[in-house]
Amino acid sequence: MLAGLYGYIADLSEGVLMTLSLTFSSLLVGTIIAVIGTLLLTVKYKSVYWLVKCYLTLFTGTPLLVQIFLIYYGSGQFEWLKESRAWVLLSEPWFCAVLALSLNCGAYTTLLFHGALSSINRGQWESCQSLGMSHSQTLKVLMPYALKRAYPAYSNEVVLLLKGSSLASTITIMDIMGWSQRINAQTYDTLMVFGAAGLLYLLLNLIITVFMRLFEKRLLAFEQV
Amino acid sequence: MNAIVESLLLASTITIGLAVTSALVGMVLAIILALLESTAIKWVNHLTKLFIMLLRGLPELLVVLLVYFGLSQLIFIITGQFVEISAFFCGVLALSTIFAAYVSQILRGALQAISPGQWEAGQALGMGQLTIFFRLILPQVWRHALPALGNQWLVLLKDTALVSLIGVNDIMKQAQLAAAATWEPFNWFLAAALIYLVITLVSQYGLKKASLYVTRFERGGH
Numbered sequence: 001m002l003a004g005l006y007g008y009i010a011d012l013s014e015g016v017l018m019t020l021s022l023t024f025s026s027l028l029v030g031t032i033i034a035v036i037g038t039l040l041l042t043v044k045y046k047s048v049y050w051l052v053k054c055y056l057t058l059f060t061g062t063p064l065l066v067q068i069f070l071i072y073y074g075s076g077q078f079e080w081l082k083e084s085r086a087w088v089l090l091s092e093p094w095f096c097a098v099l100a101l102s103l104n105c106g107a108y109t110t111l112l113f114h115g116a117l118s119s120i121n122r123g124q125w126e127s128c129q130s131l132g133m134s135h136s137q138t139l140k141v142l143m144p145y146a147l148k149r150a151y152p153a154y155s156n157e158v159v160l161l162l163k164g165s166s167l168a169s170t171i172t173i174m175d176i177m178g179w180s181q182r183i184n185a186q187t188y189d190t191l192m193v194f195g196a197a198g199l200l201y202l203l204l205n206l207i208i209t210v211f212m213r214l215f216e217k218r219l220l221a222f223e224q225v
Numbered sequence: 226m227n228a229i230v231e232s233l234l235l236a237s238t239i240t241i242g243l244a245v246t247s248a249l250v251g252m253v254l255a256i257i258l259a260l261l262e263s264t265a266i267k268w269v270n271h272l273t274k275l276f277i278m279l280l281r282g283l284p285e286l287l288v289v290l291l292v293y294f295g296l297s298q299l300i301f302i303i304t305g306q307f308v309e310i311s312a313f314f315c316g317v318l319a320l321s322t323i324f325a326a327y328v329s330q331i332l333r334g335a336l337q338a339i340s341p342g343q344w345e346a347g348q349a350l351g352m353g354q355l356t357i358f359f360r361l362i363l364p365q366v367w368r369h370a371l372p373a374l375g376n377q378w379l380v381l382l383k384d385t386a387l388v389s390l391i392g393v394n395d396i397m398k399q400a401q402l403a404a405a406a407t408w409e410p411f412n413w414f415l416a417a418a419l420i421y422l423v424i425t426l427v428s429q430y431g432l433k434k435a436s437l438y439v440t441r442f443e444r445g446g447h
Contacts, residue, residue, distance in 0.1 A: 057422070057426075058418070058422065061421065061422040061425040061426065062383070062418040062421045062422055062425070063383040063384070063385075063386035063387075063397070063421055064383070064386075065386040065387060065389075065390075065397060066386060066397065066400075066414055066417050066418045066421060067418070069397075069400075069401070069410070069414050070410075070411065070414040070415060070418060073404060073410040073411075073414065074410050074411035074414050074415070075411070076410060077408070077409055077410050077411040077412070078411070159282070162284075163282075163283070163284040163285065164284070165284075166284035166286045166287060167284075167286055167387075169286070170390065177284065177286060177287060180287075181290070184290075184294060188298070189298075190291070190294040190295045190298045191291075191295045191298055191299065194287060194290060194291040194294070194295060195291075197287055198279075198283050198287055198291070201282065201283055201284055201287065202279065202282045202283065205282040206282070
């Protein structure tokens, strides 16, 4: 039984790289989106504010699966899109999955960062103002502080993203989940195959969590005085 | 066209039914898990902790597929007979277990947030254990747990989309069928997204009202 499990883990490990590439590409893009989104939310223009709010509501209020299908299958509906240059990217499942995952992760992370930024003591904003700092200068001082404070919740977001990346298997991507579904269909040895996939996901989650914890200690060292 | 819209709306009731059933079953499971985790028997609460940790680390899609395909295999191994299990049942089982893993932690946290002095105060007033729990402790537990519970409900609502992949006829499945039938995938998936959005927004409104209600004494109103 253990030999069987080991064999399946070896088979599924072909998908590990794909899962990791999906997760970390989306994490990178999502974090950039989140930083920009957070900055935009502090801007005084009402229209910009509402635009970002709409994006957040749309992507946090609907299932990730719908978002993936909307981007991958939905883009095929428009002839003009098919004839444009963007089609090279949009016909690529990997690109669509990363786009959906980044937009999704970006929305949740924006909420996280924005929450951290608004939880900073009012006094800090006021002291920046009284020093004669402009809006952008103030943000330059307070943003790093807010981002560090948001870090523990952010590591949770990484785990959610890794789990969410399994949905990419629904648009033909062969990640861990994709391979396990294929092998399951070939062997009908469901419990073992999905058990092996589960072990791989747990292992990846464990590694990520341990690394994030180690990093957290250094990042938040300034609070442990 | 109208028929498709109608079936999409009908499918919405299936999604809501699935979410509500999973939430109710999940709530019962969560209470059981929370109790098992706080028993005095060491191995029971270690085992429960491990179970919860495993569930939280697994992708939701994997859990749904594991329950759906794995359950019939398990029955086959035990009884030697092939039994087809309804996808809706498997969906509820998977979603409620995932829900319970998160909610049990919320409940435990909320219970611990209430100081033991409250129990003692109840005893000093001559109340029984059950009365103390239901009249004194539980109303305060809600106050602590409601925001996190509400969040978990919204997560559950979005996770229900996964059961379309095992064949439950929910919003997502209907949108897929409509997309294939009309060659208009964008319109139908957008429609599905908007329905989910409406359900989410209505839930958020309700949760806001509920949290105002459970904190009414704190805020000084009566």
